[in-house]
Amino acid sequence: MLIFDVTLYENIEVYMSERFGNWQFPEIEEGKPTKYNWVVQHVDKLHLGYKTDIGAFTYINAQYGVTIEDYVQIGSHCSIYSISTIDDKSGPVTLKKNCRIGSHSIVMPGVTVGENAIVGAFSFVNQDIPADMVAVGVPAKVIKKIQK
Numbered sequence: 646m647l648i649f650d651v652t653l654y655e656n657i658e659v660y661m662s663e664r665f666g667n668w669q670f671p672e673i674e675e676g677k678p679t680k681y682n683w684v685v686q687h688v689d690k691l692h693l694g695y696k697t698d699i700g701a702f703t704y705i706n707a708q709y710g711v712t713i714e715d716y717v718q719i720g721s722h723c724s725i726y727s728i729s730t731i732d733d734k735s736g737p738v739t740l741k742k743n744c745r746i747g748s749h750s751i752v753m754p755g756v757t758v759g760e761n762a763i764v765g766a767f768s769f770v771n772q773d774i775p776a777d778m779v780a781v782g783v784p785a786k787v788i789k790k791i792q793k
């Protein structure tokens with residue numbers, strides 16, 4: 646199945662400019678919900694790209710660095726952890742350009758999700774996901790390549 650037909654658009658910038666005509670960088674206060682109801686701790690270590698879209702009730706702990714590149718979409722109720730105290734893990738998280746993270750997913754410390762990759766809803770992402778792949782599950786495994 647064709648998940649995202651970017652060929653309908655000249656390029657991703659055209660698609661996203663239609664989707665977010667008047668996108669602006671959100672105001673983010675340490676530990677407080679943004680107007681979209683997502684929360685960041687260690688805001689100073691968050692690098693947020695242009696035309697990103699983060700769903701309500703998502704939590705980002707950027708203590709060891711979280712980079713969310715341009716056009717990334719994160720569903721609601723996700724957790725992006727650069728530190729996980731339960732299992733004593735830490736490391737930077739990178740969500741590369743135009744990747745998408747399905748709702749209720751968890752991204753663990755040290756993980757990079759590749760450009761254009763899609764993570765299915767309710768996934769536990771504890772390893773890197775290569776570019777242009779769809780990965781799902783607990784733990785997240787690649788199931789297919791995105792067709793362009």
Ligand SMILES: CC(C)(COP(=O)(O)OP(=O)(O)OC[C@H]1O[C@@H](n2cnc3c(N)ncnc32)[C@H](O)[C@@H]1OP(=O)(O)O)[C@@H](O)C(=O)NCCC(=O)NCCS
Binds near residue numbers: 719747
């Ligand atoms: C991962 C996803 C993008 C795949 O969509 P798709 O390309 O249409 O794929 P399909 O529905 O054909 O699923 C392919 C297989 O993966 C399984 N699968 C799909 N999503 C899954 C998920 N999140 N977790 C586990 N398995 C999943 C399907 O059951 C199917 O398995 P099968 O081949 O054994 O029948 C989609 O299922 C998904 O999770 N989207 C996120 C939606 C979301 O969070 N939206 C809210 C934010 S806007």
